[in-house]
Amino acid sequence: MSNYVAIRKWADEEVSSQRADKARIAIGLGTCGIAAGGNAILEAAERTLANNEEIKADVVSVGCIGICYKEPLLDIEIPGQPRLSYGPVTPGETKKILENVFIHNIYEHKKALAVIDDDAFSEIPSWNEIPFFAPQERTVLRNCGFIDPEKIEDYIANDGYAGLSRALLDMTPEAVVKETLDAGLRGRGGAGFPAGRKWTIAADNIHTLRESQPDLPSYGYVICNADEGDPGAFMNRSVLEGDPHSVIEGMIIAGYAIGADYGYIYCRAEYPLAIDRLKLALEQAREKNLLGENILGTDFSFDIKLKEGAGAFVCGEETSLIASIEGDRGMPMPRPPYPAQSGLWGIPTIINNVETLNNIPVILSKGAAIWAEKGTEKSKGTKTFALTGKVENTGLIEVELGMSLRQVIYDIGGGIPDGKEFKAAQTGGPSGGCLPKEQLDLTIDYEALAEAGSIMGSGGLVIMDESTCMVDVARYFLTFTQFESCGKCVPCRLGTKRMLEILTRITEGKGKIEDLDALEELAPSIRDSSLCGLGQSAPNPVLTTLKYFRSEYEAHILDGRCPAGQCKALITYTIDKVDCVGCVVCLRACPVDAITGAKKEIHIIDTDICTRCDTCRQVCKFDAVLIDGNLL
């Protein structure tokens, strides 16, 4: 019996003994679950159990299943019955649901969301029937929200480390590289470079290094880029929090494939829960001989160290990330040499994104052909997206590459809230672009997105409606890239600064029409002459907004008007004489006392005092506060 068979047997026994006669109450406690009040639900569940001795169940915390708009979630799993999901629940509802289910055998509740993986309860829909889940394909998120991320046996019992076992016990390193090449997996960090090609280059260089210098302490490194810095993106966080072992397994397989002996996970310090779970997962893997010396009884040894980032967006760039691990300022180096030739401490290094590595175990356990059945000809597999912004159903989703933007936004996302009009979809964060409604039928793949002026990016997908100002969005991203520019090369350091100055001028109503020409002249030179990806892609938000929303720029400059009603210098707040009932709510809420009037008298805003803080509009229950005469 091989070591893996023994470990698998142990895991299966552990899991079935834990679940055989005891129900499980699972509460989603990813960062978003906690932010939505998940801890109060956990307490409510524990209290309910303490007060009702007849309820025999374990209360556990799980990662995020992705349906964020229904957080906090309460899941109930009773042996021999399908898993039920409820949300969003309050502590009071938690008590009621638990008592109903466990004591009175009543499963229905107004917050009943879905039956997971079954259709045994006709009154509650199966999760595959919910519009949010129905069009999704879960490969990367296969375990998120299903397994307990703090238990290695849960991962192993769900085919975890089977890919590693196949690679180490049945395949040569060359065959593993070939399998990855055959799958056609492209880097999920944004640029889309084929992972197998990166591995091939590194493997060759490591081989040459071993031959020429036989007594080096290390010959190759695998770095997991978990420095998810794009604002508006949390795919990697969810995977690290919900399924840390999948990434670790991917790294070990990569290490074996290229002949590396050490790995680093470079994780954002802003993700404390992900860091804790990774630390625990590394310990567990070492304990089970899946990491460390002579893995699974073979000659292959590989270990992984966790490094916390210190807050620099540019460290998502390969050479900057390496500089940061080495203890320096995270500034990029000109490439070539590429890290696969000379990386960390001058040794051949591959750097793969969290999601890229998470796909590897599936490719190895199921085979490249099955994995590559999904996707388009050039963009294979699935991709996760953090669907956020002005969309009804926000959350973490995973779709087959080749799906249209429209399907994602309207079928999964449920469209735009409050009856508003869709305006733009932003992909790729500060390096990507804004796509207008004419592009809604664009398919999501690397080539189509690039052709439209944006990029796949790591998976941020922010939806904007008519009340989002596109000039302000461009200014927002430039503020970000300008701040994060490391300052090493001139085009990025000064170019982003000049572009930001122009955009700020326009949003303040001081723009000139020549400014648009200046932006169009600056953008290509910054793109073509910057040292690294940060500067090269920084003009994208400006270029795409200029391309698709030029009239909005012109309205700011020529008419002194912000059509979306967002740019403070260009808007005026007034109170509608017909709709105002004189309730004094806005008058009391105004922090600068700009509103005059009395009870049952129409209120008036003094626009000279008004700071356009929007408080009055938000507190008004009668929609009587207007921006530039419009109700937004």
Place this chain on the structure above:
Amino acid sequence: MAVSTHDRSALIPLLQEVQVEMGYVPKEAISEISKELRVSTSDIFGVLTFYSQFRLNPTGKHMVKICSGTACHVRGAPLIIDAVEDELGLEDGNETTEDGEFTVEKVACFGACSLAPVVIVDETTKGNITPDQARRMVRKIIKAEAKKKKAEAANE
């Protein structure tokens, strides 16, 4: 003794440890680490100021972290920032109030985008927040602090 390149990689983790312990990286720590790792203080200062995580000054007693990610931005984070800064009288890019009570930090992204806009005040996370609610959160702390001070004064 020459310092091997691998020791240098301990610099950022060491600085992070100091910050976890002290809340910021004081000058004394810089010179001590400099001696320990044989890296010049100017070099360490360069690293410290490069990464946004590090602080060279102590933070206020209460921490208000406002997410400025894209999703939060389009759902009104700038108005939240204005409201909190106005409530605390913070001007000219100052992050900490003069009385040392509050530090306001704009964070790139918490990754809780589906609850945008998000604010974390001390240990409390609040999603879907309005400027008015943000002001109230801050006011509540100011009131509680004033009450505490009054009680202490009465005791003395």
